[in-house]
Amino acid sequence: MEKRLDRYKVKKNRVVNLIHKLSARLLVITAIHVVFTAFIVMLDNLDYDAAVSLFAFLSAMTLWVGTKIPAGYVAVSLILFIVFMKAGKPDLLYHSFGEEVIWLMIGAFIIGEAVKESGLADRYCQSIMNRAKDKNFIIRSLTYVLCISAFFIPSTSGRAALSMPIVKQLGTYFSKKERDVLAVLVPIIILMSTSASLIAAGSHLIGVGFLESATGESISFVQWIIWGAPFAIVISLLTMSIIKWMLWPKDRSMDTSPLVPLQKEKQPMSKKEKKTMLFMIVLIIGWMMESVHQYDIAFLTMVGAVLFMLPKYGVISWKQGVNAVSWNLILFVAAAAALGRILVDSGVAGWIENEMINVLHLFANTSEWVIVLIILIVTVTSHLYITSHTTRAIVFIPALLLFGQMISADPVAVVFISLLGMNYCVTFPVSSKALLIFYEEGEISYQASDLLKISFVLMTLYIVVLLVFYFTYWQWTGLSI
Numbered sequence: 001m002e003k004r005l006d007r008y009k010v011k012k013n014r015v016v017n018l019i020h021k022l023s024a025r026l027l028v029i030t031a032i033h034v035v036f037t038a039f040i041v042m043l044d045n046l047d048y049d050a051a052v053s054l055f056a057f058l059s060a061m062t063l064w065v066g067t068k069i070p071a072g073y074v075a076v077s078l079i080l081f082i083v084f085m086k087a088g089k090p091d092l093l094y095h096s097f098g099e100e101v102i103w104l105m106i107g108a109f110i111i112g113e114a115v116k117e118s119g120l121a122d123r124y125c126q127s128i129m130n131r132a133k134d135k136n137f138i139i140r141s142l143t144y145v146l147c148i149s150a151f152f153i154p155s156t157s158g159r160a161a162l163s164m165p166i167v168k169q170l171g172t173y174f175s176k177k178e179r180d181v182l183a184v185l186v187p188i189i190i191l192m193s194t195s196a197s198l199i200a201a202g203s204h205l206i207g208v209g210f211l212e213s214a215t216g217e218s219i220s221f222v223q224w225i226i227w228g229a230p231f232a233i234v235i236s237l238l239t240m241s242i243i244k245w246m247l248w249p250k251d252r253s254m255d256t257s258p259l260v261p262l263q264k265e266k267q268p269m270s271k272k273e274k275k276t277m278l279f280m281i282v283l284i285i286g287w288m289m290e291s292v293h294q295y296d297i298a299f300l301t302m303v304g305a306v307l308f309m310l311p312k313y314g315v316i317s318w319k320q321g322v323n324a325v326s327w328n329l330i331l332f333v334a335a336a337a338a339l340g341r342i343l344v345d346s347g348v349a350g351w352i353e354n355e356m357i358n359v360l361h362l363f364a365n366t367s368e369w370v371i372v373l374i375i376l377i378v379t380v381t382s383h384l385y386i387t388s389h390t391t392r393a394i395v396f397i398p399a400l401l402l403f404g405q406m407i408s409a410d411p412v413a414v415v416f417i418s419l420l421g422m423n424y425c426v427t428f429p430v431s432s433k434a435l436l437i438f439y440e441e442g443e444i445s446y447q448a449s450d451l452l453k454i455s456f457v458l459m460t461l462y463i464v465v466l467l468v469f470y471f472t473y474w475q476w477t478g479l480s481i
Contacts, residue, residue, distance in 0.1 A: 052087035075335030096338035107301030108161030113324030114308035118276040157433035184446035196232035203393035340387030379421025
């Protein structure tokens with residue numbers, strides 16, 4: 001009887017502690033939402049639609065980071081909230097599945113399954129494991145490969161999609177906690193290495209296009225590599241070290257302990273592997289030649305997916321391909337992308353842009369380092385309220401060019417530095433399509449709170465490294481405001 005009573009007391013204490021914990025968290029979340037409401041109400045120059053959209057976006061960020069409510073549920077619920085409050089039309093929800101990133105991800109999951117089923121991913125990972133002395137070697141190798149991919153694949157989301165099956169396969173050699181770190185490391189390295197090449201992001205081409213139309217000047221492919229590649233290498237290696245320092249399991253003996261992979265006798269490539277390799281080469285060439293044939297990355301990815309599922313001649317069946325798609329993640333990304341788009345459509349992004357440009361004008365007569373620092377702060381933080389990389393370039397580059405003309409700055413330097421600043425988008429999963437692809441995927445994923453924690457350190461470091469490069473290497477090579 002006493003033992004039963006003791007067990008009851010223990011269970012009761014656990015329930016009470018859980019209620020207290022939930023109550024404290026609920027209180028904090030509620031208080032944050034009250035602060036958001038008060039802040040938005042005090043803004044006189046935001047109309048109703050913009051105010052509701054801004055509240056929904058801030059609420060989503062808070063719930064993703066501060067609670068364990070499924071991210072997809074939060075995103076869909078807040079889209080429904082916007083529509084219910086008459087701040088948006090039901091089309092906001094329906095059309096979210098027409099986003100380019102949705103079809104890119106569907107195609108990527110199918111292609112990833114084909115690469116896995118063919119045995120090609122296992123062959124590649126086995127070759128890495130046979131050369132690897134420890135886990136540090138694998139992480140460094142991944143970082144180098146991801147940096148190099150910026151010169152060949154003109155899309156951060158494309159690089160993330162292509163790396164997914166490889167990372168999943170390598171993840172089998174790591175513990176659960178280590179796989180979680182890989183899930184956040186890979187997309188962040190992809191984003192950090194974007195600055196290496198002119199073709200690594202569509203925003204680069206848009207920014208240079210604005211530069212050419214406004215001033216007649218340009219930045220060539222080679223000149224971009226000279227300025228951007230060293231910065232991308234340095235910031236990628238620093239990022240790798242910081243993520244390992246902050247998130248990697250503290251048992252460091254596991255990092256340097258020898259790996260003993262299952263040694264397999266080297267077999268000639270199978271027919272499926274050769275077919276998969278051929279399809280992948282054709283797909284990558286298609287991605288690289290987007291400017292020639294004018295078909296976007298998502299469309300080409302779906303073409304590749306259809307080829308991989310071709311009856312009799314493909315690598316996997318239609319059923320295998322459809323089952324490989326993480327529909328939970330697709331639903332989340334669709335709703336999250338709609339949340340980001342409503343900020344632009346409702347005028348929130350335009351309001352923020354006008355407020356920032358007004359502030360920039362106050363610094364027109366200050367010293368060079370202050371001007372550079374202000375431009376970097378504006379562009380690096382722009383991902384917090386404009387989630388689309390391309391939209392950031394469209395919104396900010398013309399305004400910053402105008403600001404540069406007002407202070408007689410070199411437009412090439414203004415555009416280049418601004419574009420590199422906009423390449424930072426690491427704070428929330430919705431900040432980048434590459435981050436979304438790895439978020440809540442299932443087999444290998446990360447927590448939004450880990451991303452936020454990393455960004456607190458990386459954002460400051462990113463700005464500092466940009467400043468160091470500007471006042472040293474870039475000025476030595478002719479880039480100066």
